[in-house]
Amino acid sequence: MSETRHVIPIWFFIGILLTVYGFLILGAGLWDVINGIKRDVVMADLHAAVWWGVLLLTLGLFYCIRFRPGKE
Amino acid sequence: MGTHSTRLLAMSPVDLAIVVIYFLLVLAIGFYLKRRADTGESFFMAGRQMTAWIAGLAFISANLGSLEMMGWAAATYQYGILSAHAYLIGAIPAILFLAVVMLPFYYICRTHSVPGYLSLRYGEPARAVSGISFALMTILMSGVNMYSMAVVMKVILGWDLHFSIWVSSLTVAIYVAAGGLLSAIFNEVLQFFLIWLGTLLIPILGLIECGGWDGMMARVTANFGPGYAHLWSTLGSFDGNAMGTHWTAIVFGWGLALSFGYWTTDFLVVQRVLTARDLRSARMGTVIGAALKMMVPLIVIVPGLLGLALLPMKLVPESEALATGAHSFNEVLPLMMARYCGPGLLGLGVTALIAGFMSGMAGNVSAFATVWTYDIYKPLLRKTASDAHYVRMGRWCTMIGVFVSVGTAYLVMRFSSIMVYTQVLFGFFIVPLFGVVILGMLWKRATPAGGFWGLLAGTLSSIGMWTWVQLDPGTLRIIALSPHAKELSENSFRAIWTLCISVLSTVVVSLCTKPRAEAELKNLVYGLTPIPSEGHFAWYRRPAFWAVVVGIGMVVINVIFW
Numbered sequence: 001m002s003e004t005r006h007v008i009p010i011w012f013f014i015g016i017l018l019t020v021y022g023f024l025i026l027g028a029g030l031w032d033v034i035n036g037i038k039r040d041v042v043m044a045d046l047h048a049a050v051w052w053g054v055l056l057l058t059l060g061l062f063y064c065i066r067f068r069p070g071k072e
Numbered sequence: 073m074g075t076h077s078t079r080l081l082a083m084s085p086v087d088l089a090i091v092v093i094y095f096l097l098v099l100a101i102g103f104y105l106k107r108r109a110d111t112g113e114s115f116f117m118a119g120r121q122m123t124a125w126i127a128g129l130a131f132i133s134a135n136l137g138s139l140e141m142m143g144w145a146a147a148t149y150q151y152g153i154l155s156a157h158a159y160l161i162g163a164i165p166a167i168l169f170l171a172v173v174m175l176p177f178y179y180i181c182r183t184h185s186v187p188g189y190l191s192l193r194y195g196e197p198a199r200a201v202s203g204i205s206f207a208l209m210t211i212l213m214s215g216v217n218m219y220s221m222a223v224v225m226k227v228i229l230g231w232d233l234h235f236s237i238w239v240s241s242l243t244v245a246i247y248v249a250a251g252g253l254l255s256a257i258f259n260e261v262l263q264f265f266l267i268w269l270g271t272l273l274i275p276i277l278g279l280i281e282c283g284g285w286d287g288m289m290a291r292v293t294a295n296f297g298p299g300y301a302h303l304w305s306t307l308g309s310f311d312g313n314a315m316g317t318h319w320t321a322i323v324f325g326w327g328l329a330l331s332f333g334y335w336t337t338d339f340l341v342v343q344r345v346l347t348a349r350d351l352r353s354a355r356m357g358t359v360i361g362a363a364l365k366m367m368v369p370l371i372v373i374v375p376g377l378l379g380l381a382l383l384p385m386k387l388v389p390e391s392e393a394l395a396t397g398a399h400s401f402n403e404v405l406p407l408m409m410a411r412y413c414g415p416g417l418l419g420l421g422v423t424a425l426i427a428g429f430m431s432g433m434a435g436n437v438s439a440f441a442t443v444w445t446y447d448i449y450k451p452l453l454r455k456t457a458s459d460a461h462y463v464r465m466g467r468w469c470t471m472i473g474v475f476v477s478v479g480t481a482y483l484v485m486r487f488s489s490i491m492v493y494t495q496v497l498f499g500f501f502i503v504p505l506f507g508v509v510i511l512g513m514l515w516k517r518a519t520p521a522g523g524f525w526g527l528l529a530g531t532l533s534s535i536g537m538w539t540w541v542q543l544d545p546g547t548l549r550i551i552a553l554s555p556h557a558k559e560l561s562e563n564s565f566r567a568i569w570t571l572c573i574s575v576l577s578t579v580v581v582s583l584c585t586k587p588r589a590e591a592e593l594k595n596l597v598y599g600l601t602p603i604p605s606e607g608h609f610a611w612y613r614r615p616a617f618w619a620v621v622v623g624i625g626m627v628v629i630n631v632i633f634w
Contacts, residue, residue, distance in 0.1 A: 007105070013101055016097070017265075025417060025420060028086045052273060
């Protein structure tokens with residue numbers, strides 16, 4: 001850990017959570033785009049779930065790799 | 073889980089999966105950290121090994137709960153951009169003062185808590201008063217968080233009130249009892265990311281919809297008038313703004329009494345930076361916290377303003393909403409979430425709110441465990457016991473604290489306005505404490521009797537003033553200087569008087585009693601505490617430099633939105 005040597009860094013747990021969330025949200029967004037589903041929300045045309053999902057996935061993978069356990 | 077016919081949002085399977093994954097991860101973190109929290113120092117103080125960034129994030133996250141977010145978004149809908157003062161003059165000067173002036177005293181005396189500092193500075197009677205009032209406040213605040221979360225889940229998702237209270241409280245009890253403060257801090261940092269990533273889409277999409285900041289403010293002004301769009305220019309008279317307040321209440325009430333009390337002596341937030349690995353990290357973490365605090369209006373104040381600009385319906389006070397079935401001010405954030413978030417994003421937003429509430433509970437419960445164990449149980453009930461005994465006591469009183477909080481959650485159901493309730497609590501217990509602590513740090517003549525009576529007089533007078541206005545509303549013009557003052561304004565003025573009373577009582581009693589010898593005040597008082605020099609660090613690595621940068625940033629924001 002960045003705080004002590006024996007604890008997995010909090011950043012790694014954040015990475016796991018964001019990766020899983022990014023995957024789920026991106027999947028839900030792509031599902032709507034592919035199937036032409038238009039949700040009853042304002043600005044639906046911007047497909048926020050797709051690019052927000054990509055952002056979460058990217059951030060999550062970065063934290064997972066950068067702070068993986070055992071990396072000095 | 074039950075359903076509710078008037079719920080705002082409908083969750084899809086992917087949304088539910090996102091919520092469930094969050095619960096599983098926090099429990100896993102709690103069990104993982106259990107083995108690391110087996111000594112008093114690691115359970116109660118997270119081993120004092122946090123970096124500046126983690127200490128700073130935990131410091132600001134302990135404050136950035138869902139209660140805070142939904143409450144201030146609602147206040148923005150009610151009072152306009154004036155609510156942003158809570159994030160500017162109502163926070164930043166106090167946080168920077170903590171970083172630059174007060175933190176060295178807390179850190180160098182190696183106290184576990186603010187009542188612990190009072191014990192060293194003023195003796196056991198002052199510690200007993202503040203320890204008991206802190207324990208009471210943390211339990212009441214934890215109950216408020218629990219209840220608010222249950223209400224929000226009921227309103228926006230249709231979940232059963234009791235189901236929400238018990239699932240969230242059991243989860244918090246397990247992960248804090250297992251991992252102690254370290255577990256609470258891990259979850260606060262996690263919650264910080266969730267809150268930002270779960271709510272940032274609202275201002276982004278809202279500003280796109282409005283055509284930018286100018287477009288949003290033009291709509292706000294067209295819908296509600298110019299009084300909602302300025303930070304200072306409407307504060308020249310009590311009648312010129314929606315809050316019914318005056319600039320003196322903002323500067324001396326929010327900016328001095330309430331904010332200095334909360335940010336420098338509320339043990340819940342101060343405890344976070346005391347976990348830093350050295351004094352420089354603690355100070356830098358606090359300055360980082362101040363910078364992050366200034367950014368929070370983006371996800372709290374802007375959604376409130378977007379509600380004023382875009383929502384087709386007019387939101388009403390909670391009491392009117394209950395009577396008429398209309399949407400209340402408190403629902404502005406979930407309403408904006410429902411406006412923009414489809415499947416997946418909705419789950420993320422809801423998880424952010426749940427995380428914020430649970431983190432608020434965890435913070436209060438872990439502070440309760442520390443204050444009970446170190447400031448009530450150890451000095452008053454069992455002075456000598458093994459470290460392992462106190463850790464066991466910490467784990468047990470975490471569980472007990474959660475269950476007592478559940479009781480207070482059901483008690484809070486009787487109150488109509490939760491934000492006002494929490495502000496009143498701060499006024500009772502935190503504001504008098506600030507007067508006594510700051511005198512203790514800066515004035516070596518302050519005596520143990522002065523500290524004790526200052527604390528008691530401040531607390532009792534605050535409770536007395538509040539009761540007076542409750543019994544006779546006409547006295548509002550005496551306490552708040554105006555019969556038109558709204559509750560937030562009344563709280564500000566009561567805080568000013570409370571601070572004056574506690575400071576005056578401490579000074580008068582101190583001058584009439586015998587001071588402690590200087591040798592006993594070493595490492596506790598200004599002038600008798602050697603502050604480590606930071607001169608060997610490059611200028612850009614010194615907390616004082618970054619404190620100036622953050623201070624300038626605050627002034628610039630105030631000028632821009634004058």
